[in-house]
Amino acid sequence: MTFGFRPLLVACAIFALGSSALAQDSDAATEKAIEKYRQMLKEDPWSNPGLLDADRGEGLWTSARGPKKVSLEQCDLGKGPGNVEGAFAELPRYFADADRVMDVETRILWCMEKLQGFDRAELIKRPHPGGGQPVKELGAIATYVASKSSGMKYSAKFDQPKEKESVALGEALFVRRSGPFDFACTTCHAAPNTRIRLQGLAHLSNPEGARKVIGEWPAYRVSSTHVMTMQHRLADCFWQMRLPEPELGSDLTVALISYLTSQAKGGDISAPGLKR
């Protein structure tokens, strides 16, 4: 998964360096080669295959589905039933009907269960696609919803008591070390300009670092050839941390997304993004 993409990056770096370059002097050149690759991915935004999933998500949002055969157009993402435009920019937020804070995927999950009658347990059993498989329906809907805030800035307020609690819990989880490897989120994401192998790491404990990357999710990930949602991305981190998979929509995932989004407040949303 996470390291599976390495050969392509390595090939990319080696191509740029030429065979005679000395490895110990190559750090800057390697970074440059990777950056060039990223730019190539970004140059033509319409080449982003994630847009197809956003379209698929829109179709799923408006179609009558589930045992109750209704669409999600009565789903309230925080701006009133059916209002999708700009809703993602203000998530996560507290929802009185569920009496909890929810990120976009947790909210869609809730609507699919309560409005359409889908079985929640079934939806969260295998919520994320394997490599090469398209993003699942819930993820496609989340991609659609996020795309309707693209070009806006993160503006979730986090001023309700439960919202503040969720951010604080997320921050505590971000630094908490456990598991066979003693890893925390901070192991990889609390310092500037570090890498795992050749992969640059986001500096998420720093608001500027968070603003740079959080708004790109959900994103089409070239290495796994599918859209990866934020819930999926978190699960990928837990896989890498040698921890068990977090349940989609669980308090831990919502809290971490609340913390990351509060870190990224004011940052641009450009979803779906395009990642390595």
Place this chain on the structure above:
Amino acid sequence: MRIIAISVVALALLTASPALAQQKPDPAKVDAAVKASLKTFPAPPEVWQPRLDADETMRACAASDNSPPKAVVDAIAKRERGSIEYPADGQFIGDWKKGEATAQSGYGLRSTDYPATRANGGNCYACHQLSKTEVSYGTIGPSLLGYGKLREFKADEVKIAYEKVYNSHAAFPCSLMPRFGSNKVLTMDQIKDLVALLMSKDSPVNQ
């Protein structure tokens, strides 16, 4: 590693986020959220499940952004040193070729790695530069290029290297590195192979 931890704290203070201003949640509540939200390890419950709890060392490290006060640093070093087991024959150096393979491998203990089909890797290259031949290395940990050469291949440095891999917190409390030996991630023989990789004259680390 410690320098990194300190600079991280300094940066965090300089760029204090809104979240930092909020009250820290009750640790019991944080633990409960972890237990309620994560699936169980795909292994018998006694093997890894207890490690979902943060032990005393991990709690102290997390509470201080991996930079605890001196008294805590000393307590961690003492406690973690106590968990190091040494080879009965006093032989710390294994096979550097096997060590290189262990350093390259990221296999093991990820949720899709159960049941294990081969030995766990140390994934050293994920964070450290080790040899000139491997250009794909991470930078979370310090470069270990020329590790043995820089230490003139001294005998006491061999034991120190073993201890650092077995339990990095004995030398660097709140190191970001896994406690490979104490946490039973790598076997004693694997750790000896890694010591060989670091400390052998003919190892790629020292070319």
